[in-house]
Amino acid sequence: xxxxxxxxxxxxxxxxxxxxxxxxxxxxxxxxxxxxxxxxxxxxxxxxxxxxx
Amino acid sequence: xxxxxxxxxxxxxxxxxxxxxxxxxxxxxxxxxxxxxxxxxxxxxxxxxxxxxxxxxxxxxxxxxxxxxxxxxxxxxxxxxxxxxxxxxxxxxxxxxxxxxxxxxxxxxxxxxxxxxxxxxxxxxxxxxxxxxxxxxxxxxxxxxxxxxxxxxxxxxxxxxxxxxxxxxxxxxxxxxxxxxxxxxxxxxxxxxxxxxxxxxxxxxxxxxxxxxxxxxxxxxxxxxxxxxxx
Numbered sequence: 375x376x377x378x379x380x381x382x383x384x385x386x387x388x389x390x391x392x393x394x395x396x397x398x399x400x401x402x403x404x405x406x407x408x409x410x411x412x413x414x415x416x417x418x419x420x421x422x423x424x425x426x427x
Numbered sequence: 428x429x430x431x432x433x434x435x436x437x438x439x440x441x442x443x444x445x446x447x448x449x450x451x452x453x454x455x456x457x458x459x460x461x462x463x464x465x466x467x468x469x470x471x472x473x474x475x476x477x478x479x480x481x482x483x484x485x486x487x488x489x490x491x492x493x494x495x496x497x498x499x500x501x502x503x504x505x506x507x508x509x510x511x512x513x514x515x516x517x518x519x520x521x522x523x524x525x526x527x528x529x530x531x532x533x534x535x536x537x538x539x540x541x542x543x544x545x546x547x548x549x550x551x552x553x554x555x556x557x558x559x560x561x562x563x564x565x566x567x568x569x570x571x572x573x574x575x576x577x578x579x580x581x582x583x584x585x586x587x588x589x590x591x592x593x594x595x596x597x598x599x600x601x602x603x604x605x606x607x608x609x610x611x612x613x614x615x616x617x618x619x620x621x622x623x624x625x626x627x628x629x630x631x632x633x634x635x636x637x638x639x640x641x642x643x644x645x646x647x648x649x650x651x652x653x654x655x656x657x658x
Binding site (some may be wrong): 375376377378402405406413414415416419420421422423424425426 | 445
């Protein structure tokens with residue numbers, strides 16, 4: 375999977391490395407900004423009220 | 428065959444990394460975001476109060492003495508209106524109190540149950556807060572004891588509540604704990620009460636922890652901090 379990815383990145387090793395780092399950072403950003411805030415309410419830490427509003 | 432095994436192991440590593448990231452998000456990042464948001468809310472309140480919008484509203488003397496004073500501004504959902512201090516939780520412990528107990532509100536501070544009494548008024552001023560995650564505002568909730576002070580200010584007045592009972596453990600459906608006169612608190616007649624709620628156990632949601640208090644004293648902001656905050 376990642377090997378296939380690596381082979382399809384353009385440029386020499388350094389360019390590939392740079393592109394991969396940028397891609398990883400982009401994925402982490404999307405996770406922290408959109409995916410985790412959506413998933414977090416499914417955990418129990420938010421239930422602090424007695425009327426469940 | 429080798430390709431399948433390799434892809435599978437790569438998937439496992441990816442899922443593992445995802446879980447680690449998610450834990451980091453829940454334990455660490457929500458706290459960073461919430462601390463920033465809470466400080467923003469407190470700064471906003473201080474700015475509001477220093478520009479005099481609240482005191483001015485209170486100070487505008489009615490033109491004719493017989494006029495009824497205008498009712499105080501209603502609380503707006505998601506807007507901060509007070510700062511809470513609980514010396515027992517630390518001398519630097521101060522949190523904004525916002526109107527409403529929605530998830531979005533509790534991410535920015537403590538939430539005042541809509542429909543319960545206003546700060547300092549007859550009835551039950553009920554407030555909820557996170558025990559864990561989002562800055563852990565009420566992490567040390569079980570350390571609260573009867574006699575502890577809970578001090579609030581709305582910019583014009585200091586309100587000092589004293590805890591009478593708690594921490595009391597109950598179930599999430601026990602909405603009677605935020606009644607104007609909560610039955611299990613031991614209060615018998617209407618008064619100016621305070622209820623704080625958070626979750627229990629620390630990382631779970633099967634129960635709630637409650638403390639109750641009554642309004643002990645009030646004083647104008649101009650006359651300085653109440654005794655409970657002085658050290």
